[in-house]
Every structure is written in C-alpha cells, then in structure tokens.
Amino acid sequence: MALLGRTPGGVLAGAKGVLPGNQTVAEFEKSLSRMPPGERVAQIKEAANNFSAAYGFTKDGKLSKLNGRDVYKGQDGNLYALDTQHGRFEVVSSKNGKHIGEVDFNLQKTKPSDKSGGHDLRLK
Numbered sequence: 001m002a003l004l005g006r007t008p009g010g011v012l013a014g015a016k017g018v019l020p021g022n023q024t025v026a027e028f029e030k031s032l033s034r035m036p037p038g039e040r041v042a043q044i045k046e047a048a049n050n051f052s053a054a055y056g057f058t059k060d061g062k063l064s065k066l067n068g069r070d071v072y073k074g075q076d077g078n079l080y081a082l083d084t085q086h087g088r089f090e091v092v093s094s095k096n097g098k099h100i101g102e103v104d105f106n107l108q109k110t111k112p113s114d115k116s117g118g119h120d121l122r123l124k
Contacts, residue, residue, distance in 0.1 A: 018050040018105070025104045032087045041084045045070065048082050048089075051105055067121050081121055090119045097121040 019028045020043055028047065032040050048070060052059060057072040057080060064071045070082040072089075078100065080089040088110060091100040099119035102111035114120075 018054050019047050025106050025108075028105065029087050040087075044082065044084045044087045047087070047105065048072070055107075063121065063123070066123075071121065079121060081119075092119070092121045094123075097123045 019025070020031075021027075023031065032043065035043065051057070052072050056075050060071050060073055060079070063079065067081065069084070071092075072080040072082070073094070074080050077094055079092040079094050079097075080103075081092055083090055083102070088102050088104050089107075090102055092098065093100055097120050099114045099117075101109050101113050102119075104110050
C-alpha cells in the first residue's frame with residue numbers, strides 16, 4: 001500500500017510520466033544499476049524534482065544543507081530524503097527525525113524502518 005498515491009487534485013497517480021523516458025519505477029531502478037555514479041545521481045535528482053512537482057512536495061533547503069542530501073516535505077507531514085544510490089526516498093518523521101521506512105517513486109514501501117539510526121535526519 002502506498003503512503004501517498006494521489007496528486008494534489010485527488011487523481012490516483014503513479015510515477016510514470018515523471019521518470020526519464022516515461023519509464024516505470026522498475027525500469028527506472030534497473031537502468032540506474034548500469035549508470036556511472038555521476039550520471040545516476042543526476043538522473044535521480046531530475047526525477048525527484050519532477051516527482052516533487054507532481055505530488056506537491058516542497059524541497060527544504062535548510063534540512064537538505066544540514067543533512068547533506070535533498071530533503072522534501074510531503075503533504076502528509078513526513079519528510080522524504082532522497083536516496084541517490086537506489087533512486088528511492090527515505091521516509092522520516094518531521095517531529096523527531098526518525099526513519100519510518102523507504103519508498104520508491106510510486107510511494108510504495110520497499111523497506112521497513114531502520115532502528116539503527118543510520119537513516120535518521122538532523123532537524124536542528
């Protein structure tokens with residue numbers, strides 16, 4: 001089940017159309033494994049910018065700088081930190097910075113929360 005799955009207008013949506021070449025999430029993730037790191041990061045950041053516009057996410061410059069990675073605020077109140085290695089988002093609580101899980105560009109949960117603290121964000 002997706003954490004989100006509707007555009008701001010309420011239309012059920014997927015990532016197709018926001019990913020390069022109109023790829024599905026599976027195609028996009030598979031293509032990343034064959035890219036050199038610099039190209040991979042650029043593709044993921046471009047896709048995240050398109051995705052954030054489609055889903056009404058806003059990039060938080062302060063948190064991005066503080067954590068050394070792109071951090072977006074979702075309409076659900078959670079934070080979404082971009083994982084430029086796998087082309088996914090780490091979902092983090094905006095209240096305490098604790099990791100909730102990982103989602104793909106369809107906002108389908110791919111991994112449970114990381115209790116080790118390795119994916120937590122600094123909020124101050």
